[in-house]
Amino acid sequence: MTTTKQRSSVFMIEPASPEDAFTPEDFDSETRLMGKAADDFVRNEVLPLLPEIEQAKEGLMRELDRKMGELGFTAAEVPAHYGGLDLPKTTVALIVEKLGPEPATCLTLQAHAGLAILPLVLEGNPDQKERYLPKLASGEWCGSFCLSETGSGSDALAMQTRATPTDGGYILNGEKMWVTNAGFADLFTVFAKLNGEQFTAFLVERTAQGVNLGREEHKIGLHGSSTRRVAFENVFVPAENLLGEVGKAHYIALNTLNLGRYKMAASALGTGKYALEVSTRYAKDRQQFGQPIANFGLVRAKLARMATHLFALESMLYRTGHLMQAWFEPIHDLPPDHPELHLRYREAASEYAGECALLKFYGTEVQYLCADEGVQIHGGYGYTEDFPIAKIFRESRVPRIYEGTNEINRLNFTQHLIRQMQRAGLPLLEEARAQASKLSHDGGGGNAHTTRPMLTTLAEQFRAATLMAFQQAWDAYGDHLREQRQEVAAAIADMAVYLYGLDSMLARLPKLQGAQAEAGELMAMLFAREGVVQLNEKLHLVRNALGAHEPTPHLTLPRFNAVDAANRLAELVLQRDGYPIA
Secondary structure (H helix, E strand, O other): OOOOOOOOOHHHOOOOOOOOOOOHHHOOHHHHHHHHHHHHHHHHHHHHHHHHHHOOOOOHHHHHHHHHHHOOHHHOOOOHHHOOOOOOHHHHHHHHHHHOOOHHHHHHHHHHHHHHHHHHHHHOOHHHHHHHHHHHHHOOOOEEEEOOEOOEOOOHHHOOOEEEEEOOEEEEEEEEEEEEOOOOOOEEEEEEEEOOOEEEEEEEEOOOOOEEEEEEOOOOOOOOOOEEEEEEEEEEEEHHHEEOOOOOHHHHHHHHHHHHHHHHHHHHHHHHHHHHHHHHHHHHHOEEOOEEHHHOHHHHHHHHHHHHHHHHHHHHHHHHHHHHHHHHHHHHHOOOOOOOHHHHHHHHHHHOHHHHHHHHHHHHHHHHHHHHHHHHHHHHHHHOOOOHHHHHHHHOOHHHOOOOOHHHHHHHHHHHHHHHHHHOOOOHHHHHHHHHHHHHOOOOOOOHHHHHHHHHHHHHHHHHHHHHHHHHHHHHHHHHHHHHOHHHHHHHHHHHHHHHHHHHHHHHHHHOOHHHHHHHHHHHHHHHHHHHHHHHHHHHHHHHHOOOOOOOOOOOOOOOOHHHHHHHHHHHHHHHOOOOOO
């Protein structure tokens, strides 16, 4: 499937067509084999080692990382010129998704193949790439990303790590916190302020004198992953290891995190699907009152809600990856020393920053929803370490914090809309005025034979409501919305989730067949129904915060039997022992 290069956030003003929206049904056989290799690896080689992983057995995670290198996972986003596979973003997401059942191993790969490798790919010079990328791509070396500090998490520019020029290079001093893979990394990408002012990045080898590691952090979950402090005490960094341009490391940090957030949504999807899988099997086996608890309406409602949000996440994820790939594809043909290579990479990596932020905050919350509901389905057993859902639950909390908290990413999304309007000419305000009348339409009515027209009408109303909220927020605060009214900016991002989700589902439904088509339609209806409730609440919040006096327009709930729909969807989940779409 091919696509033309499209600007970000177009979903805000026009619906997608099935021909334009990439979905998992569009994967070719080669990609499916890559996904199967990742699935086989995690189920046959990783999950059997969970006791050792939980005990953080010395050297085990590094060995698993090397095996992922042998399978090509660490080379996924490395250009072929440097020994990589240069896979499409959708294939990269599929690999990460399939590793999701064991979050610590998946995180190790993300930190190595994403956070460590992408800074070199995006901003490294040809010499740096020749020296380091082949080793990192093969798994011979492992990398790590050093940005956060004790006093600077979300506010990265407040960092205290300093670099001072000296003969032949720089002297680095400072300490980084929460560094994933620190215990066995061979190369650190370190962010510091050159001369106390210029935000700059450096490549620091583990063997450099003055690099010191703290103890492993005692985390709630992700016990198998290595997380340590890394201190730099008068570390000499040769001049050739300055990464990118002096004072412009924000491009490296932000664009690496943009792409990392996309893959976080992929890992969240994989972990969420696994939580649904183990919960479904438990619900079928667990007997209460003389029957399986899978027969009980409240348990079935949980299974249906988990599946519904996973379907929305999956539909948005792969659609976004394909759109992003269209921006990266032309870069593949450029020679390694092309003078505009870095500029092209910056453009490609930043274009879909808004969608990546949205996927990150929504995806990690779907992951936590599935883990939390899974524990509830397991009852008291879910609170013991004898069942896998307990580990999934512990490890599903921190993704809402790292790589930008979900609060920050909500603000990032709305700020991205403003940038797209100002810089790319996205006609959000004009479209808001044009679509305002759609909120007065009745979203209800219809029956089983008119489901998709009903969903289309609701998607139009979602678009109108989200645009109305954005327009009124812009009129009140303009560029200062993020700083002066965070609650409003976050509410707009939450509304956009339901718009993007329903729009992506609608484009996907025609590609599904048989029982999967039935499941897809049920999930789209349940998602739309929840979306109506959420958008009415958020639109009311926005207008109240902005001091609107006239009545708030509202969306009307669709007329269909949500209880029957959830029960039927749960039945399809139970038949599949988990997620109902292959």
